[in-house]
Amino acid sequence: MSMTGQDDYLELSTPSGGAIKVRRSSHPRARRLRLTVTSSGAHLTYPEGTHPAQVFAFLRQHGEWLESKLDELHLDHDGPPPLLPGAPTLIPLRGETTQLIWRQGVYPRIELVDDKLVLTLPKPHNEQSLGAARSLLHSFLQAQIRRDVSRWFARYTPELNLAPTGLRIKPLKSLWGSLDSRDCVTLDLALALAPPEALKYVVVHELCHLRIRDHSPRFWALVASLYPDWKTQRDWLKTRGHALKAELGRLIT
Structure with a gap:
């Protein structure tokens, strides 16, 4: 096992003589080591201060699992693989690697069963x-966001003494969120694939625009007062955002 680049990646040797490149990053609020796999590759996060030997040991321990998950995705080309009818695939959901599987049934539905997202279709x-399937996925991802956002609206709007007039959730090309002139918040549907902490940052960001419409130092100070970890989540979205939007594209379009 070795480190590459600016210590942002680890390389795990495989029994077949190959190597798996794993992106790594520490997180100040992480409580455990977490390995996720999507069509954009493998990513290992861990609490700040974790000894490198512990990181290496964790990755070696999960080497076979990692190799099998990457094999499932057939990562031999650029971009996410297409969503194929009836074919299981791995997707990010709320920041975790989740298997999407198909089942036969009379009534179309989608549900989380243990650690799998199950699509039931005739x-x-x-x-x-x-x-x-795409329609079901779209509705499911919207519901995931609305569940979290309703809780955070209830928490933060009393502190701001301001509230949005509405909420829209849809795929956005480049933005993660916006606040229009009528104080309606729009959020990117791809945020359902991100860790809840990243979604929370975008929600707080847009709510703070109810009071301050620009990105002045005063605005960022307000964001920090409500959500001190905002920089970590903003940086996460800058690093992983493109892959999330690509994942959403293959799932619903």
């Missing part, structure tokens, strides 16, 4: 059922 699983 057979045959073909291009027609793929459209239904």
Whole structure:
């Protein structure tokens, strides 16, 4: 095992003689080591101050699991693999690696069962059922965001003594969120794939615009007063955001 670049990556040797490149990063609020795998690759996060030997040992311990998950994704080309009718795949969901599987059933539905996201659709699983699957995924991801956001609106709006007039959730090309002239908040649907902490930062960011419409030092001071960890989450989105938006694209479009 070795470190590459500016110590942002680890390389794990495989029994077949190959190497797996794993992006690594520390997180000040992390309580445990966490290894996630999506079509953008492997990512290892760990609490600040974790000894390198512990990081290496954790990665070696999960080497076989990591190799098998990457094999499932067939990561031999650029960009996420297409969503295929009936074919299991791995996706990020709330910052965790989640397996998306298909089942046969009379009534279309989507639900979390243990650590799997299960799509139930009538057979045959073909291009027609793929459209239904995308619609179910869209609704499910929206519901995930609304559940969290409703809680955070209730927490932060009393502190600001201001509240948005509404909430829209949809895919956004480059932004993560916005606040329009009528005080309606719009959030990127891809945030359902990110850790809840990253979504929370975007929510706080937009709520603070209810009071201060620019990005002046006064604005960032207000953000920090409500959510001190905002810089970590902003940096996470800058680093991982492109991959999340690509993941959303293959799931719903």
